[in-house]
Amino acid sequence: MDVTETRVPGAFVFTPKLISDERGAFFEAFRAEEVEAVTGQPFRPAQINYSMSRRNTLRGLHGVAVPPGQTKYVTCVRGALRDIVVDLRVGSPTFGAYHVNLLDAESGRSVYIPEGVAHGFLSLTDDACICYVVSTRYVPGTQIDINPLDPVLALPWGFSEKPLMSEKDANAPGVHSAIDSGSLAEWQKTLSPTDGGP
Incomplete structure (x- = not known):
């Protein structure tokens, strides 16, 4: 795997080495110990989810409250996506x-x-x-939704026509409202002990 850290600390892109021949291709998509070595965090899958989307569907922004917290390993298994991660850890x-x-x-x-x-x-x-390999099971009431079109974030989605969105995502609060409600994770609570966390 080739691994690159993103502009968001702790978020990484993993690019596998494809083995191709006349039959097609093979690659290793995930190895827990390699993810743990790169991130410095334990990662054992607790649940695997999939979502299927029509072209120009916008999903997100989504997260999980801390606690229980949730790390994700996200892969597109059919088609193509413009994927965005955003640092919303208060104090980061x-x-x-x-x-x-x-x-x-x-x-x-x-x-x-x-x-x-x-x-x-x-x-x-x-x-x-898209396939989500996640570290914790779904717990109702712990999901965090932020409006992906919040002008404060000004994310470069790159759509040329109005995207298809769920009512929940379209009506999700902006980042300032989420801060005021206290729903976002605190930076220090997401760090491992070796990073200076609790």
Whole structure:
């Protein structure tokens, strides 16, 4: 795997080495010990989710409250996505910083998203499918939704026509409202003990 740290501290892009021949291709998509070595955090999958989206569907921004917290390893397994991670950890020196990735089935590229970092994507193809390998199971009431079109964040989604969004995402609060409500994770609470956390 080739690994690159993004502009959001703790978020990494993993690009596998493809082995190709006349039959097609093979690649290793995920190895827990390699993710742990790179991130310095334990990562054991607790749940795997998929979503399928029509072209020009915008999903996100989504996160999970801390506690329980949740790290994600996200891969596009069909089609292509413009994927964005945003640092929404209150007190982070890079609060509001984002990183844009092109995730597509051909490359097998994946993104590791640490606790407190929000995630969303715009589907670039019909029937795009994304796989989420997550560190904690779904707990009702712990989801955090931030409006992906919040002008404070000004994320470069790159759509040329109005995207298809769920009512929940379209009506989600902006980042300032989320800060005021106390729903966002605190930077220090997302750090491991070796990073100076609790």
